């Protein structure tokens with residue numbers, strides 16, 4: 001438990017499902033005020049809110065498209081209007097689709113860049129404006145991926161977006177460190193969430209992914225939420241500009257396992 005998170009207000013984007021939902025619940029268990037942003041699918045949000053309240057936190061939901069400037073502004077404003085503050089911003093919303101790069105349409109490229117990179121920028125910018133205005137030494141967490149460093153054929157828009165998130169995180173961390181605002185990233189490996197649902201329904205594909213993970217299993221969203229609360233807490237007070245990899249070792253050249261090479 002991180003007692004300093006109790007009563008803090010956290011905005012989590014794309015939090016109806018998967019990693020965002022687990023983060024929302026975990027902050028609720030830390031007794032934070034949780035603002036759950038969802039996009040098109042509201043399923044599960046009421047249940048998350050109920051669980052957060054049961055755990056002693058507060059929670060509201062706000063619809064909004066994070067790639068839309070007005071929506072990003074309204075989401076931060078709603079946090080302020082409801083809870084009187086906004087201390088932690090978690091830019092988690094993301095999407096991907098598999099297409100060979102030479103067949104990728106401009107429309108698909110733009111969609112992924114707009115949500116994963118521009119959305120994280122808009123969330124970060126609104127959070128920074130708010131924190132500067134109210135002199136809040138808050139922090140921002142951007143959900144990156146192991147694909148901020150691992151190339152991934154057929155997902156060039158996704159890897160480009162996460163590579164962008166990496167440099168955005170480092171630049172904002174440097175720029176706002178003098179204000180006491182920390183900016184960090186989390187890079188999950190393969191996690192059991194809706195983004196992977198179709199792939200993991202196929203036992204062969206699931207096995208192929210599992211072979212890329214030295215720890216030998218697909219991660220659970222709660223294992224990412226555990227990292228998020230630590231990074232957001234005062235326990236990580238001197239940590240800024242990092243990407244924390246929570247990937248079961250996926251980025252450690254798994255094909256060298258057993259001494260190959």
Ligand code: NAI
Nearest residue numbers: 014017018019039065066092093094145188190191193195
């Ligand atoms: P997910 O598909 O359950 O979550 C993504 C969420 O983002 C969904 O709830 C979706 O509705 C929301 N979203 C999409 N477009 C949006 C928009 N324009 N505005 C607001 N929300 C929007 O999948 P997951 O895995 O929970 O993904 C969360 C983040 O974690 C993403 O950024 C993803 O790239 C990242 N990630 C996931 C990994 C995995 O293996 N599951 C590994 C590495 C990174």
Ligand code: BGC
Nearest residue numbers: 145146147189190191195196
């Ligand atoms: C992607 C997942 C993928 C994982 C490991 C994540 O960024 O969203 O679909 O399984 O990286 O490759």
